[in-house]
Amino acid sequence: xxxxRAAGIKREFGSNVGGIGGGFxxxxxxxxxxxxxxxxxxxxxKPPELEITIEEFESFALDRLQVLKAVExxxxxxxxxxxxxxxxxxxxxxxxxxxxxxxxxxRPRQIIAERRKDHISHxxxxxxxxxxxxxxxxxLRQETALFRHRYREVDSADRQSLLNEISFDLxxxxxxxxxxxxxxxxxxxxxxxxxxxxxxxxRRVLDLVGRRQxxxxxxxxxxxxxxxxxxxxxxxQKRLGRALEICAKALPRMDxxxxxxPILQNMSSQYGSQEYQSTNAAxxxxxxxxxxxxxxxxxxxxxLHGKLKEESHLKHFGRMxxxxxxxxxxxxxxxxLLYWRKAFSRMTDDQFQKGYAYNIRHNYGxxxxxxxxxxxxxxxxxxxxAPSSGDHHGCPFRHSGQDKLRAMLFHGGLKDxxxxxxxxxxxxxxxxxxxxxxxxxxxxxxRGGGKPSVLAGSQAxxxxxxxxxxxxxxxFDLSLGDGQLKNNNSNGSGKYAASYGSTQNYQR
Amino acid sequence: MLVTLPLVxxxxxxxxxxxxxxxxxxxxxxxxxxxxxxSSPILPAAVPVQDILSVAKxxxxxxxxxxxxxxxxxxxxxxYLLTTDQVAALDPTKSFTHREFSFTIDNDVYIRYQSFKDxxxxxxxxxxxxxxxxxxxxxxxxxxxxxxxVQPGAFKPLEKELVFDIDMTDYDEIRTCCSGRRGVxxxxxxxxxxxxDDAERKAIINYLTLIKGGSQQSKKVILNGNEExxxxxxxxxxxxxxxxxxxVLRDQGILDTxxxxxxxxxxxxDEDTRDTIDKIWQEDKTDSSFMKWExxxxxxxxxxxxxxxxxxxxxxxxxxxxxxxxxxxDENVTTHLNHLLKSPFCVHxxxxxxxxxxxxxDFETFDPFKVPTVVELLDEINSFEDQGADSQASTPxxxxxxxxxxxxxxxxxxxxxxxxxxxxTFEQFVAGIKKAAVKQDPLAF
Numbered sequence: 001x002x003x004x005r006a007a008g009i010k011r012e013f014g015s016n017v018g019g020i021g022g023g024f025x026x027x028x029x030x031x032x033x034x035x036x037x038x039x040x041x042x043x044x045x046k047p048p049e050l051e052i053t054i055e056e057f058e059s060f061a062l063d064r065l066q067v068l069k070a071v072e073x074x075x076x077x078x079x080x081x082x083x084x085x086x087x088x089x090x091x092x093x094x095x096x097x098x099x100x101x102x103x104x105x106x107r108p109r110q111i112i113a114e115r116r117k118d119h120i121s122h123x124x125x126x127x128x129x130x131x132x133x134x135x136x137x138x139x140l141r142q143e144t145a146l147f148r149h150r151y152r153e154v155d156s157a158d159r160q161s162l163l164n165e166i167s168f169d170l171x172x173x174x175x176x177x178x179x180x181x182x183x184x185x186x187x188x189x190x191x192x193x194x195x196x197x198x199x200x201x202x203r204r205v206l207d208l209v210g211r212r213q214x215x216x217x218x219x220x221x222x223x224x225x226x227x228x229x230x231x232x233x234x235x236x237q238k239r240l241g242r243a244l245e246i247c248a249k250a251l252p253r254m255d256x257x258x259x260x261x262p263i264l265q266n267m268s269s270q271y272g273s274q275e276y277q278s279t280n281a282a283x284x285x286x287x288x289x290x291x292x293x294x295x296x297x298x299x300x301x302x303x304l305h306g307k308l309k310e311e312s313h314l315k316h317f318g319r320m321x322x323x324x325x326x327x328x329x330x331x332x333x334x335x336x337l338l339y340w341r342k343a344f345s346r347m348t349d350d351q352f353q354k355g356y357a358y359n360i361r362h363n364y365g366x367x368x369x370x371x372x373x374x375x376x377x378x379x380x381x382x383x384x385x386a387p388s389s390g391d392h393h394g395c396p397f398r399h400s401g402q403d404k405l406r407a408m409l410f411h412g413g414l415k416d417x418x419x420x421x422x423x424x425x426x427x428x429x430x431x432x433x434x435x436x437x438x439x440x441x442x443x444x445x446x447r448g449g450g451k452p453s454v455l456a457g458s459q460a461x462x463x464x465x466x467x468x469x470x471x472x473x474x475x476f477d478l479s480l481g482d483g484q485l486k487n488n489n490s491n492g493s494g495k496y497a498a499s500y501g502s503t504q505n506y507q508r
Numbered sequence: 509m510l511v512t513l514p515l516v517x518x519x520x521x522x523x524x525x526x527x528x529x530x531x532x533x534x535x536x537x538x539x540x541x542x543x544x545x546x547s548s549p550i551l552p553a554a555v556p557v558q559d560i561l562s563v564a565k566x567x568x569x570x571x572x573x574x575x576x577x578x579x580x581x582x583x584x585x586x587x588y589l590l591t592t593d594q595v596a597a598l599d600p601t602k603s604f605t606h607r608e609f610s611f612t613i614d615n616d617v618y619i620r621y622q623s624f625k626d627x628x629x630x631x632x633x634x635x636x637x638x639x640x641x642x643x644x645x646x647x648x649x650x651x652x653x654x655x656x657x658v659q660p661g662a663f664k665p666l667e668k669e670l671v672f673d674i675d676m677t678d679y680d681e682i683r684t685c686c687s688g689r690r691g692v693x694x695x696x697x698x699x700x701x702x703x704x705d706d707a708e709r710k711a712i713i714n715y716l717t718l719i720k721g722g723s724q725q726s727k728k729v730i731l732n733g734n735e736e737x738x739x740x741x742x743x744x745x746x747x748x749x750x751x752x753x754x755x756v757l758r759d760q761g762i763l764d765t766x767x768x769x770x771x772x773x774x775x776x777x778d779e780d781t782r783d784t785i786d787k788i789w790q791e792d793k794t795d796s797s798f799m800k801w802e803x804x805x806x807x808x809x810x811x812x813x814x815x816x817x818x819x820x821x822x823x824x825x826x827x828x829x830x831x832x833x834x835x836x837x838d839e840n841v842t843t844h845l846n847h848l849l850k851s852p853f854c855v856h857x858x859x860x861x862x863x864x865x866x867x868x869x870d871f872e873t874f875d876p877f878k879v880p881t882v883v884e885l886l887d888e889i890n891s892f893e894d895q896g897a898d899s900q901a902s903t904p905x906x907x908x909x910x911x912x913x914x915x916x917x918x919x920x921x922x923x924x925x926x927x928x929x930x931x932x933t934f935e936q937f938v939a940g941i942k943k944a945a946v947k948q949d950p951l952a953f
Contacts, residue, residue: 187739190736190738190739206711209715210714210715211714212738212741215738215739216715216740354616386721387721387724388721389680389728390681390722391722391723392722393722394724396724399722400724401725404725
């Protein structure tokens with residue numbers, strides 16, 4: 001391996017990333033205090049100003065990327081659970097350990113090195129992930145989740161010094177003020193009695209407001225001490241979001257260093273949510289054959305298909321979710337127009353042409369801005385556009401009532417105990433695992449009831465084990481291929497692993 | 509820094525007194541229902557009069573006489589837009605020139621991202637394009653018609669009114685009367701509200717939303733039994749209980765038939781309780797909804813006393829009351845800066861009724877069927893001018909010719925019609941925004 005000095009890095013960091021500035025205050029061993037990394041948790045306000053080797057540049061960044069992927073996967077499996085926490089910690093201790101300076105046992109030199117790596121790797125990935133809105137969103141989401149995780153793991157002294165570092169327009173209510181507020185609002189018992197009450201602009205604590213964990217009065221949010229974490233995490237997210245935009249704007253001006261650019265591009269191409277690439281050639285499915293394939297549809301699509309038959313109509317997001325899914329399984333535009341025309345049987349041709357045909361052509365990139373839209377992923381279906389009255393879209397594991405879900409599972413041929421298992425996953429928030437499990441059972445039944453095998457974790461008791469479902473079209477392909485993807489490539493897990501980073505290990 | 513501003517009041521939990529004045533609805537025995545009212549007991553209570561413009565979306569004629577458009581549309585609206593210009597920190601005309609207008613022409617084709625340099629240009633375009641519908645969008649960084657001339661990222665929405673939308677169709681699963689295609693918008697127009705970004709709007713709507721879930725989830729209100737009820741919910745409950753008998757039991761008669769009451773039963777999570785109540789109701793099916801509700805309450809009480817304090821059952825009743833009465837807000841309209849808003853004073857393409865602003869003072873007396881239709885308006889203008897013509901010999905319809913010095917020539921067209929009071933409501937509202945802005949200390953920003 002060559003060790004070339006990457007002299008350009010310093011300049012790039014310096015010019016591209018608008019640092020907000022500010023030093024840390026701590027009471028760690030002297031050598032740490034003066035190292036430039038006095039604090040365990042960083043807001044990453046200042047870009048690193050140093051020289052590193054190309055080798056370090058790459059390995060630091062790739063290690064952090066492993067952590068971010070682990071964070072993403074852990075969250076998918078159930079945000080906030082102990083299991084999630086454990087998974088992130090495992091990944092952190094492997095790739096990006098950060099020891100406390102007050103616990104002892106770790107040499108200051110090592111602590112500084114760990115923090116330096118944390119600092120540098122963050123900024124390299126900032127560069128790598130600032131080039132498109134999609135990448136920025138992904139990076140922001142994972143980094144924020146990582147920050148949240150770390151904030152919860154560190155001790156109160158670490159938190160306190162972080163708080164001192166960030167300045168808010170945060171007002172602490174005196175005990176008298178607190179009592180007066182509680183009296184005026186008539187809210188005895190809403191806030192913990194022994195905690196301080198803080199008043200802050202509601203825009204600083206949007207998620208507390210959204211979850212009604214705060215009380216609003218005249219645009220001010222009143223929050224309990226125990227919710228301060230949210231405040232800090234929001235501030236982190238806001239600053240990082242802004243910094244990424246600044247970085248993106250400066251990116252075109254970056255010296256095109258032929259040593260760095262390929263590395264950066266390679267990194268961002270590693271990330272999760274590249275959209276599903278359908279391998280089904282358009283035309284593989286016709287309007288008439290859709291109904292014969294429903295056995296391979298995931299529950300969300302079966303539900304939409306069923307409701308479409310029943311009501312001869314679907315509302316907007318239902319049409320989007322189902323229409324793009326059909327496109328993904330190989331329904332061509334002319335066939336799609338035919339299919340939807342037949343499905344909306346109570347409508348006149350005129351109504352159909354006016355109200356719906358445009359949108360269908362639009363989905364196929366033939367109208368408007370001519371984007372060739374891709375089918376929705378599970379992540380998108382689960383987290384955006386939750387269904388409201390009259391809607392049938394969404395993820396049944398996420399958006400259906402327990403009774404409706406159980407009925408659906410039972411209808412799908414599951415035994416009582418299996419229904420309970422799958423519904424349990426859903427109830428605990430493991431929607432995609434529930435879906436995976438459901439498909440495993442379906443395949444098992446189709447094969448004539450494979451022997452239950454003893455397997456670890458979520459796959460226990462199921463004879464069939466497949467990769468985690470992250471996309472309705474992946475479900476379809478897996479179901480159709482009886483657990484195997486049709487177009488398996490050499491590493492065995494095909495396009496989904498490549499797209500979602502869930503099972504793939506990056507080879508250095 | 510936020511100063512005390514109108515918007516803010518929408519978030520306020522205090523304004524308790526005004527809630528008591530909302531003791532009304534327009535759902536009379538004749539089966540007419542206007543949703544501004546069914547749902548207003550809660551929302552307006554939190555919103556002070558001068559800060560809100562409510563625009564009724566009324567059922568309504570495809571082709572609208574272009575005369576009306578030419579003469580009446582958008583005058584008051586234009587005035588509003590210009591006023592916000594003066595209020596805004598923006599340079600004086602941006603709120604109009606950088607504002608998106610969308611025209612919907614035949615075949616429901618939306619022509620988005622249009623903008624105009626002034627009122628005259630807008631009028632000319634309206635006359636030329638003859639849109640069936642006009643929507644208003646956000647104020648953008650560049651004039652929307654020039655959006656394609658700038659770099660993709662440089663065209664962004666900056667401001668838009670904060671709007672809450674209640675649609676009749678969202679009530680389909682619980683209402684037993686009336687036709688759909690109606691609703692009410694609540695506009696909050698002070699500067700701080702207009703400048704909120706999507707995330708901030710989302711937080712506000714989440715704070716206010718209690719009814720969640722699609723058609724696959726019958727139970728749409730779930731209170732967290734482990735936590736103290738949030739003051740927003742407890743206040744909403746107070747108001748909802750006040751109106752429950754009248755609206756839900758009397759007017760809607762939600763327990764009158766078995767089909768109706770089975771919907772309510774499905775909201776009770778406890779099977780045992782559900783069966784007990786069903787049995788009681790089955791015994792005398794013709795009992796009034798009032799009677800049945802009393803039986804329901806009794807049963808719950810008994811069950812609760814038997815099992816000690818049972819939080820879940822205690823909450824069940826509250827959840828049901830909220831599910832039937834709490835406003836169902838269309839989240840997307842509130843959340844997205846880029847979401848189009850139906851223009852005030854536009855005409856509903858089906859019924860021809862004008863979309864009018866209502867002052868929260870007038871909720872009690874507002875009757876959607878008394879709102880003028882476009883045909884009536886045209887008649888009114890004509891008859892107003894005919895009267896003038898009688899006394900004046902002739903009124904040549906030529907603007908270049910010296911018009912006769914008569915009142916009808918000096919009055920703007922809209923003042924000759926029954927639209928007048930609505931326009932005045934709008935003007936008062938606009939004046940209110942101006943006043944609120946003046947009161948602010950400019951240094952506070």
